[in-house]
Amino acid sequence: MNNLIVYCEIEDGIIADVSLELLTKGRTLANKLNCQLEALVIGNRLEGVEKQLYPYGVDIVYTADDSRLYPYTSLPHTAIVCGLFREITPQVCLMGATSIGRDLGPRVSSTLHSGLTADCTSLEIGPHEDKKAGKTYENLLYQIRPAFGGNIVATIVNPDCRPQMATVREGVMKKEIYDAAHQGKVVKLDINKYVQDADFVVEIIDRQMEKSKANIKGAPIVVAGGYGMGSKENFDMLFDLAAVLGGEVGASRAAVDAGYCEHERQIGQTGVTVRPKLYIACGISGQIQHIAGMQESSIIISINNDANAPINTIADYVITGNVEDVIPKLIKYYKKNSK
Secondary structure, eight states, rough: OOEEEEOOEEEEEEEEEHHHHHHHHHHHHHHTTTTTEEEEEEESTTTTTHHGGGGGTTEEEEEOOOOOSSSSHHHHHHHHHHHEEEOOSSSEEEEEEEHHHHHHHHHHHHTTTEEEEEEEEEEEEEEEEETTTTTEEEEEEEEEEEEEETTTTEEESSSSSSSSEEEEEETSSSSOOSSSTTEEEEOOOOOOTTTGGGGGOOOOOOOOOOOSSOOOTTTTTTEEEEEOOOOOHHHHHHHHHHHHHTTTEEEEEEHHHTSOGGGGGGGGGBOOOOOOOEEEEESOOOOOOHHTTTTTOSSEEEEESOOOOOGGTTTTTEEEOOOOHHHHHHHHHHHHHOO
């Protein structure tokens, strides 16, 4: 088995952030495996796309360029990925847990009989001992994710089938330039080797896309509320606090399910992942599904009337008290002392 490859999503000529995050992690994993990092980009008008990828440590960029390949449709992309993987036999493949990755990943893994772990929160390289078979494996991909409703964190390995495939949601991994001067090579694929006319049976006639109004992922300060806020009226206080601090408002799943806040602000395993400089958790108990989406925050402040709330174990500062009493005092203080 050969290298580690990342399927890179592209929209309007720009590589998706989740793909760049996976390349950052992929470079670290490839170094541990002592192999090359590769990227696969499928779309249209891909000239120069490698310039976006090389700084992240990519050694080989495979491009499949054809007007029929953009926007994404399932069959041709699956055919190209499967055909290429049969040729280059990568040992690891990473994809974003996006609408595209969640469609493409299972199709590829089932076709190649490789297995797939979805929504991983961490990826590592390490050994595995199969006591039943009496075998010891080296340099396997540890695919780590919450399981059983978030009650445990499972480490999943795939000893025998290749590639080892995993999807990761945007924001879980850190995006970081590896070497601005790094150079690799481009391999242009002949798509006629992989696709047939029947693969283009679906045609995208029109797309309606609406961007989220809330920029939680890019906010340096996030004020998040949970079910402990008690009501939608109380939850509205968080918008006042965020406005004073220059931050954004987030929510736990319980708060969203209760109707306190819209889904686009949900943080956690089934929402977005954030890593702000300051995260203020208000009335959030701290279930593992929520913690998975914010535990990389630089500073965490917990405001909760339960001194034993799970979120307090990862918080840098804990304010024990009722949110109805504490938050208005914070708003008043910051208004008075902010320049």
